[in-house]
Amino acid sequence: MLQLPKVIGHRGAAAYAPENTLESFREARRRGATWVETDVKLTADGVPILMHDASLKRTTGVDRLVSRTKAADLPKEVPTFEAAIDCFRELGLGCNVEIKPCEGREEETARVAVETLRRCWPGTLPAPLLSSFKDASLRAAHVAAPEFARALLIDTLADDWRPRAEAVAAVGINTNGKKLTAPRAVEVLKAGYLLSVYTIDDGDVAKALVGMGVQCVITDAPDTILAALG
Numbered sequence: 648m649l650q651l652p653k654v655i656g657h658r659g660a661a662a663y664a665p666e667n668t669l670e671s672f673r674e675a676r677r678r679g680a681t682w683v684e685t686d687v688k689l690t691a692d693g694v695p696i697l698m699h700d701a702s703l704k705r706t707t708g709v710d711r712l713v714s715r716t717k718a719a720d721l722p723k724e725v726p727t728f729e730a731a732i733d734c735f736r737e738l739g740l741g742c743n744v745e746i747k748p749c750e751g752r753e754e755e756t757a758r759v760a761v762e763t764l765r766r767c768w769p770g771t772l773p774a775p776l777l778s779s780f781k782d783a784s785l786r787a788a789h790v791a792a793p794e795f796a797r798a799l800l801i802d803t804l805a806d807d808w809r810p811r812a813e814a815v816a817a818v819g820i821n822t823n824g825k826k827l828t829a830p831r832a833v834e835v836l837k838a839g840y841l842l843s844v845y846t847i848d849d850g851d852v853a854k855a856l857v858g859m860g861v862q863c864v865i866t867d868a869p870d871t872i873l874a875a876l877g
């Protein structure tokens with residue numbers, strides 16, 4: 648059974664360092680995180696890299712779509728997924744790998760991500776958790792590599808959360824902590840799913856969510872949330 652930590656650093660430690668960079672993972676580790684979350688998508692030539700947005704613009708200033716950029720032409724601060732895994736090995740960090748496909752590449756992105764994990768994930772680290780807002784990505788991951796645990800990302804839990812989770816054989820639900828209600832939390836936990844929330848940077852809010860049964864808090868500020876949760 649997958650063991651999740653109480654706290655996961657969102658995009659590394661995005662409150663303190665540029666998101667989804669090796670620097671951000673180092674900062675997360677320095678601030679006490681044992682796991683980080685990161686977003687994986689594919690370049691034009693099919694290389695898995697870390698980037699949240701479809702465009703490089705917000706985080707690097709380069710006004711170009713990831714899907715139109717070859718890996719060799721990426722700004723140097725954008726890591727490949729493989730480089731990130733090397734960094735996790737060095738730091739001893741676990742990872743929630745969010746599959747964040749460019750439009751139309753939902754299945755391909757999942758397949759490349761799990762192939763990379765199979766090839767590169769160190770046996771010394773805890774097994775990773777895959778997650779995605781895209782059911783099609785999780786379905787493809789399940790088919791290609793059922794050994795990697797999956798969590799369905801849902802911003803606001805609606806009545807269809809359970810059939811959707813079952814369809815991808817998810818072990819967990821990762822949801823927006825600011826929208827989670829106590830009855831939905833009970834429903835998810837009673838059904839036997841792990842329950843994680845994003846992106847919570849306020850200690851009191853984190854404590855209240857843990858009081859509702861939430862097992863894992865994904866945060867830009869892992870030091871703050873670790874201190875709050877004790």
Ligand code: G3P
Pocket residue numbers: 657684686699745778800821845846865
């Ligand atoms: O995986 C949790 C969280 O990262 C999901 O939302 O938009 O920050 O990738 P986003």
Ligand code: MG
Pocket residue numbers: 684685686745
């Ligand atoms: Mg994410």
